[in-house]
Amino acid sequence: MADEDEDLSHLRAPEAADIDLDEETQDFRFLDKLAHHDTSSLSLPKRGEKDFESHSTNLQLETLEASRQAMHRVLSIPRTHTQKNHILGMYHPETNMAYVEKVKTQHFLTIGRAKGGKEWLLPEEALFLIERGSMDCRWPVDLEDGEGAEVGAPMSLQGAYAAFIGFEGGVGGKLTLEMYTVYAGLKRSGYVVFRHGSWDDDRAPIQPLAQKEEEKPKTGYLSHFFAELWRRISTPSHIIPSQNLAFGPLIKPGLFRTYADIYRLLQIIPTHDRTSPPQFLLPSSSDNPFRLHFDVWKTAGSQRFRKAKRPSPDFRICVINARETSIPTGAQLNDLMATVPDDPPKGTGQIYQKLKHGRRNVILAVVDNGIPSYIRVADCPFSEEKVALCRKTTRGESLRSPIEKADDEGMLADALGFTFKLKKESKNETTGRSASGG
Numbered sequence: 001m002a003d004e005d006e007d008l009s010h011l012r013a014p015e016a017a018d019i020d021l022d023e024e025t026q027d028f029r030f031l032d033k034l035a036h037h038d039t040s041s042l043s044l045p046k047r048g049e050k051d052f053e054s055h056s057t058n059l060q061l062e063t064l065e066a067s068r069q070a071m072h073r074v075l076s077i078p079r080t081h082t083q084k085n086h087i088l089g090m091y092h093p094e095t096n097m098a099y100v101e102k103v104k105t106q107h108f109l110t111i112g113r114a115k116g117g118k119e120w121l122l123p124e125e126a127l128f129l130i131e132r133g134s135m136d137c138r139w140p141v142d143l144e145d146g147e148g149a150e151v152g153a154p155m156s157l158q159g160a161y162a163a164f165i166g167f168e169g170g171v172g173g174k175l176t177l178e179m180y181t182v183y184a185g186l187k188r189s190g191y192v193v194f195r196h197g198s199w200d201d202d203r204a205p206i207q208p209l210a211q212k213e214e215e216k217p218k219t220g221y222l223s224h225f226f227a228e229l230w231r232r233i234s235t236p237s238h239i240i241p242s243q244n245l246a247f248g249p250l251i252k253p254g255l256f257r258t259y260a261d262i263y264r265l266l267q268i269i270p271t272h273d274r275t276s277p278p279q280f281l282l283p284s285s286s287d288n289p290f291r292l293h294f295d296v297w298k299t300a301g302s303q304r305f306r307k308a309k310r311p312s313p314d315f316r317i318c319v320i321n322a323r324e325t326s327i328p329t330g331a332q333l334n335d336l337m338a339t340v341p342d343d344p345p346k347g348t349g350q351i352y353q354k355l356k357h358g359r360r361n362v363i364l365a366v367v368d369n370g371i372p373s374y375i376r377v378a379d380c381p382f383s384e385e386k387v388a389l390c391r392k393t394t395r396g397e398s399l400r401s402p403i404e405k406a407d408d409e410g411m412l413a414d415a416l417g418f419t420f421k422l423k424k425e426s427k428n429e430t431t432g433r434s435a436s437g438g
Helices: 028-035 058-075 123-131 157-164 177-188 221-234 242-246 259-266 330-338 351-357 402-409
Strands: 088-092 097-100 113-115 118-121 136-142 149-154 192-195 294-297 315-321 361-368 371-378 413-415 418-420
Touching: 088 123, 097 123, 118 123, 123 136, 123 157, 123 177, 177 192, 177 294, 177 315, 177 361, 177 371, 330 371, 351 371
Parallel strands: 088 136, 315 361
Antiparallel strands: 088 097, 097 118, 113 118, 136 149, 192 294, 294 315, 361 371, 413 418
């Protein structure tokens, strides 16, 4: 009988570039030295070597089993807290939260909420501190006389996951594993993350437009008259009759001083006021997965973050389970954008960065089997940015576009099959240059 591997001999062996070392089985036998020494004086060891091919020999099976046992022995080492930084937390089953009476670390500058002389932690915050070993959380034990509770047994990491994730009661509740995965990943990356509003509601209310009173400079009647006259002359408004939209060209041969006037004639699609919030298109539903979950801030070394008076977030996160949620519809995205306040780009940055930011934007954190992918969805104001009349270099330097160069030089341009005569006055010339286009 032929060997079972003979049929596979003609197959191409995987190239070295196609092998992802992170997906191979680790050799954890190098961790044995951690189990027999004082862990306080040890440093993190280097990663071990890996086997890339399974040949089902006794030696390989014994090596794999020894590696598993070494990993289990290291994981079974008890984690201890120093007396100086020991944080004792108490689980509160009525609200599915935890509270700390004595705060000793800097973690609580960007986590928790002070109330009644205690620091209260939401489920994701308490689970994050327990997982990273910064807090010793205990189960409560009711006293016999019914007055309060005493400190009970320590809460294991498995017990913390079972208690805090998926509990439908408490403040907000409904914390899923996908939401915690996104929260923990952002916290480990150095971001400041807080829950967006309250999760008790099915969706956040429509954000009203912030009224900003603009201080207008006081000018005289004569100066105001000439300023208004110059504004009307410098920015002419072209109105296209409705019959021209159905028959004939949009732009007829004529005198155009700038290309901005030409593009203004081509702008026939009406746009809406992006500063006003959109209206909900779908009825409220508790099963709606597209709602804001987290507010995220970038940390700045020079600025001190105050959780009691938080500024406007840099990012707004909506967590989605890729296995249970389909691609959002236009109505779902509209309702999601309606809960985001108007946040125009700050300053005069690059035009494409301003379009990427948009007037309203949300980051969709799509979690697929524990792996999050982030996608930005923004309401881009293309009608407000003159993309055709501006372009940027890779270094962000502003350059004149070819259209603007032709306009400045007074050259003749042929666009859309029509000849447009561009005229510019010069100090040394009394007449403009002209030519006829084909």
